[in-house]
Amino acid sequence: MLNFRPIQLADKEWIDPLIRKGDLKTSDMNFTNLYTWAGGFKGQVAENGDRLFLRFGFLENTPCYAFPVGTGDLREAVEALKADAAGMNAPFLMRVSEDALPELEKHYNGCFDLENSDKWNDYIYSAERLATLAGKKLHAKRNHINRFDKEHEWSFELISQDNLGECRTMCDDWFMQMGEEREMDFSGERRAIYRLFDAYNVLKPDGALIRAEGRVVAFTFGEQLSSDTYLIHFEKAYPQMQGGYTLINREFVRYIMKKYPNIKWINREEDMGLENLRKAKQSYFPDMMATKYIAAWR
Structure with a gap:
């Protein structure tokens, strides 16, 4: 069972090492972002083993989880997140970046429907x-x-x-x-x-x-x-x-x-869908976009 609580400043000490193990290019997986934006995205964290468990409430009262970065058993981590969603009678939704997708599909190929909104791409x-x-x-x-x-x-x-x-x-x-x-x-x-x-x-x-x-x-x-x-x-x-x-x-x-x-x-x-911000970022002609998906359990 996962016990989620608000993200605290002291969590940096143990969260940073788990994030570094993921070595992902997306801005979501960074403690400073998790902490400073926690209020707006209703970010919460649970301590459990060698994976990072994060839950957000930015989807209109439906919980959305982050892909659990780290080195522990991925299937065990995903099943724990599924159980948490089920305990709230909520669909299981997980935010996963393009560079983490191969690891997820290795264990759960065909189990998720993927949806992308370009306003959240880096x-x-x-x-x-x-x-x-x-x-x-x-x-x-x-x-x-x-x-x-x-x-x-x-x-x-x-x-x-x-x-x-x-x-x-x-x-x-x-x-x-x-x-x-x-x-x-x-x-x-x-x-x-x-x-x-x-x-x-x-x-x-x-x-x-x-x-x-x-x-x-x-x-x-x-x-x-x-x-x-x-x-x-x-x-x-x-x-x-x-x-x-x-x-x-x-x-x-x-x-x-x-x-x-x-x-x-x-x-x-990301540009968060704000037109002025999008124009400013596009004016530098990005070399690539880091795509993020909402993965919904089928």
Whole structure:
């Protein structure tokens, strides 16, 4: 029997090693995301052996489970999740990424119906391409940075306790500028990013900022996701300062490639069906999409 409970900050110590064993490229399998977005997705966890058991409530009161990453017996883990769903008289639904699908089908071939919604697929880019912005397709991005260079005296800084408060102040201002008309678009992200600020000392993400004319005008947070993939958690820049987003993206990826020489790919997460976010992510021409499915037991 699985005993699910809310995800707590202290769970990082035992969840991280299980996630690393999966070595998946999808943003779902990352403790910082699980913790910071837990409120919006009603995330819960159960401790049981060498697999990670996660349950979410984002499907209108129907529980949805995550593929149980780890090294324990997969059939035993899936049967435990099935039993939990049955105990609530609910259909058995499981979120599984494309790179975990072969392991699931090895044991349960033909047992699940798969459904995909592209708003939850992750955008993945070549780290080298984001660091150089080379090629005709990204010519406009280079122009944005050139304009920022001409209009502003700027510097790139790593985030630490010394400047974290400035990033939070900029974040307050950014959400205020977005206004009430876009509150629905950003309510979940707002909760998540402030949870990261509050838990910064425990989560310990990488972070960097752009300072122009003495103040923080852009910042970003991320961390290594798998053996060759890096995950961008949050990225904020003042929209009226053209080129700010492009600059913080390029400079941070350059830093990441030096710190983690094995990183080949940058995961910039999903667009959640938000049109502006989709356009922004597509404007960098992703090299691949990390597909995620809802697997429904037949």
